[in-house]
Amino acid sequence: xxxxxxxxxxxxGAAPSGAASAAPSGAASAPPSGGTGGSxxxxxxxxxxxxxxxxxxxxxxxxxxxxxxxxxDASTPHNIVIKDAxxxxxxxxxxxxxxxQADYSVPALPAGTYxxxxxxxxxxxxxxxxxx
Numbered sequence: 813x814x815x816x817x818x819x820x821x822x823x824x825g826a827a828p829s830g831a832a833s834a835a836p837s838g839a840a841s842a843p844p845s846g847g848t849g850g851s852x853x854x855x856x857x858x859x860x861x862x863x864x865x866x867x868x869x870x871x872x873x874x875x876x877x878x879x880x881x882x883x884x885d886a887s888t889p890h891n892i893v894i895k896d897a898x899x900x901x902x903x904x905x906x907x908x909x910x911x912x913q914a915d916y917s918v919p920a921l922p923a924g925t926y927x928x929x930x931x932x933x934x935x936x937x938x939x940x941x942x943x944x
Contacts, residue, residue, distance in 0.1 A: 853877040857892060859910070859930065860884040867938035873923035883910035890930045894918065894940060897925060907932070
């Protein structure tokens with residue numbers, strides 16, 4: 813009883829206050845260095861009537877960014893595949909059956925021109941310009 817009582821007393825007493833003051837400073841510096849929340853760039857992509865509503869998008873170079881994907885097509889699955897100039901796949905999202913929305917984290921891409929497509933519907937093609 814003493815070993816379980818003592819550890820629970822110590823964490824609830826001194827450790828949380830020490831951890832609480834240390835965690836915010838550590839947490840605040842961790843996301844920017846990790847790149848997940850550093851740039852804060854969000855690219856909005858909407859699928860409607862088996863087409864992209866916008867076919868020309870931009871994103872920052874050499875920085876991770878987020879895609880906010882809005883599939884407005886009821887009972888229709890779409891995804892987002894980003895390809896470089898050689899056709900190499902740089903990012904693929906999950907299939908999302910509409911109507912639904914999802915946010916995806918895209919790793920940093922070098923500056924250049926990319927295409928984004930839906931792997932389910934060959935006619936859904938757009939351009940993504942990644943620049944400074």
